[in-house]
Amino acid sequence: MQLSVVGSGYVGTTIAACFADLGHDVVNVDIDQGIVDTINDGEAPIHEDGLAELVAEHAGPDSTGRLRATTDYEELLDTDLTFLCLPTPANDDGSIDLSIMKAGAEQLGETLAEKDDRHNVVVKSTVVPGTTEDTLAPLIAEAGDKRLGDDLGVGMNPEFLREGSAVADFLNPDKVVLGAADDRTRDRMKEVFAPLVERADEPPVVETATREAEMMKYANNAFLASKISLANDLGNICKEHGVDMYEVADAMGLDGRIQRAFLDSGLGWGGSCFPKDTAAIIAAAEAKGYDAPMLNAATEVNDRQPQRFLDLLDRHVDVDGRRVAVLGLAFKPGTDDIRNTRAVPVIEGLLERGADVVAHDPVAIENMRDRYPEIEYADSASDALNGASACLVVTDWDQYEVLDEEFDEMADPVVVDGRHCIDRREGITYEGLTW
Numbered sequence: 248m249q250l251s252v253v254g255s256g257y258v259g260t261t262i263a264a265c266f267a268d269l270g271h272d273v274v275n276v277d278i279d280q281g282i283v284d285t286i287n288d289g290e291a292p293i294h295e296d297g298l299a300e301l302v303a304e305h306a307g308p309d310s311t312g313r314l315r316a317t318t319d320y321e322e323l324l325d326t327d328l329t330f331l332c333l334p335t336p337a338n339d340d341g342s343i344d345l346s347i348m349k350a351g352a353e354q355l356g357e358t359l360a361e362k363d364d365r366h367n368v369v370v371k372s373t374v375v376p377g378t379t380e381d382t383l384a385p386l387i388a389e390a391g392d393k394r395l396g397d398d399l400g401v402g403m404n405p406e407f408l409r410e411g412s413a414v415a416d417f418l419n420p421d422k423v424v425l426g427a428a429d430d431r432t433r434d435r436m437k438e439v440f441a442p443l444v445e446r447a448d449e450p451p452v453v454e455t456a457t458r459e460a461e462m463m464k465y466a467n468n469a470f471l472a473s474k475i476s477l478a479n480d481l482g483n484i485c486k487e488h489g490v491d492m493y494e495v496a497d498a499m500g501l502d503g504r505i506q507r508a509f510l511d512s513g514l515g516w517g518g519s520c521f522p523k524d525t526a527a528i529i530a531a532a533e534a535k536g537y538d539a540p541m542l543n544a545a546t547e548v549n550d551r552q553p554q555r556f557l558d559l560l561d562r563h564v565d566v567d568g569r570r571v572a573v574l575g576l577a578f579k580p581g582t583d584d585i586r587n588t589r590a591v592p593v594i595e596g597l598l599e600r601g602a603d604v605v606a607h608d609p610v611a612i613e614n615m616r617d618r619y620p621e622i623e624y625a626d627s628a629s630d631a632l633n634g635a636s637a638c639l640v641v642t643d644w645d646q647y648e649v650l651d652e653e654f655d656e657m658a659d660p661v662v663v664d665g666r667h668c669i670d671r672r673e674g675i676t677y678e679g680l681t682w
């Protein structure tokens with residue numbers, strides 16, 4: 248099939264390259280000329296395992312030619328179905344900011360005005376229930392002078408991939424959710440996903456309406472974020488009682504109804520999605536008069552973890568005027584993404600205490616340097632630890648797990664671990680956040 252993907256960020260580039268690999272002809276439309284040029288040169292504009300290989304295989308010179316990118320919306324006119332993969336950030340009050348989606352939808356509609364054949368538009372971005380049919384579809388239809396359901400089909404297909412394993416997650420999904428406003432659109436969506444469903448060994452395909460599809464995405468993220476927060480709440484109780492929450496979580500996870508995944512307690516959830524999506528669905532609930540107490544509590548627990556972490560540090564060392572090593576800046580290992588990383592409240596707390604912060608991360612230093620140009624950045628964890636009076640572990644990179652005699656170079660070997668990453672050993676004062 249001929250597909251177009253509007254928005255070529257984490258999700259848009261990943262799905263475009265994967266759909267090309269599955270045999271479709273795909274054009275990525277983005278306003279960023281740099282991203283477009285990179286893809287057309289056969290290179291990936293973002294760092295994701297396996298993505299560079301897929302883009303090289305399908306875009307640019309000596310490729311299958313099934314993937315290309317453009318800034319020109321007109322090029323989507325030759326395609327049958329368009330995925331909208333534009334950002335849905337949060338407003339200051341946490342509610343969803345649809346301005347980018349609306350601008351994209353209008354431009355898409357104006358472009359489609361030139362097309363006579365029926366076109367299908369599938370919203371891939373995470374949007375609150377009702378957005379696809381109540382807000383975006385009418386915008387596209389009006390701008391393109393189309394009749395909904397007749398010459399314009401509308402669907403919603405939420406995405407569950409994780410950063411760091413985006414390609415593998417997309418190609419091996421636990422489920423595929425196809426929300427459609429009408430049967431014709433759903434049938435086209437099924438055609439798009441047929442090669443993926445076959446290659447992924449027939450994962451469940453949930454056929455539903457657009458509102459349910461939209462809510463399934465928020466429910467998924469809200470559940471996972473709340474599961475982590477519950478683990479943190481229990482973990483904080485464990486810490487007060489001298490109990491190891493990781494041992495507890497391992498046992499809890501043996502219950503088939505609970506499962507071990509997403510029970511890793513510590514500094515809590517960051518990233519581009521859990522914080523904004525939790526806030527957006529709370530705001531959407533409040534707009535209808537419901538205050539979502541569980542999700543508010545999950546957020547509160549999450550917001551408090553960095554403070555508990557710093558309190559543990561305060562028990563052992565006054566960092567005023569002292570060198571403190573922060574290990575890990577990315578919101579999780581495997582990515583250079585620092586959006587909503589827990590490193591920010593931790594660094595803020597250290598600066599308030601007058602510490603000389605020296606930070607290390609294998610890939611996220613350049614991103615953090617823009618935000619905190621005033622702190623020191625070390626080329627290695629070992630350099631960061633050298634002469635430090637405390638070490639704070641913020642991201643669970645594998646390379647931190649094997650640190651050992653590097654701690655001997657610290658001025659005071661106090662290690663506060665927010666991610667259950669470092670083994671207790673002789674010669675260091677070790678504090679785990681929830682164990």
Ligand SMILES: NC(=O)C1=CN([C@@H]2O[C@H](COP(=O)(O)OP(=O)(O)OC[C@H]3O[C@@H](n4cnc5c(N)ncnc54)[C@H](O)[C@@H]3O)[C@@H](O)[C@H]2O)C=CC1
Nearest residue numbers: 254255256257258277278279333334335351372373406410
């Ligand atoms: N990042 C992730 O892991 C996941 C994200 N999502 C959701 O997917 C959506 C997209 O997220 P990301 O891919 O992370 O965003 P992103 O910020 O990485 O990429 C968005 C892209 O859209 C482009 N763009 C902006 N305005 C445009 C316009 N008018 N026309 C064409 N292109 C335009 C930008 O230049 C950028 O390349 C969001 O709703 C997000 O919540 C869902 C699942 C996973």
Ligand SMILES: O=C(O)[C@H]1O[C@H](OP(=O)(O)OP(=O)(O)OC[C@H]2O[C@@H](n3ccc(=O)[nH]c3=O)[C@H](O)[C@@H]2O)[C@H](O)[C@@H](O)[C@@H]1O
Nearest residue numbers: 406407408409410475509510511515516517518520578579
């Ligand atoms: O909507 C999205 O964008 C995506 O959000 C998350 O994916 P992602 O944010 O990439 O990363 P996760 O692996 O889920 O981690 C999120 C945060 O939770 C933290 N976390 C995760 C697991 C855990 O047990 N404990 C824990 O604190 C991580 O350190 C990280 O800060 C979801 O896992 C994806 O399914 C979803 O598609």
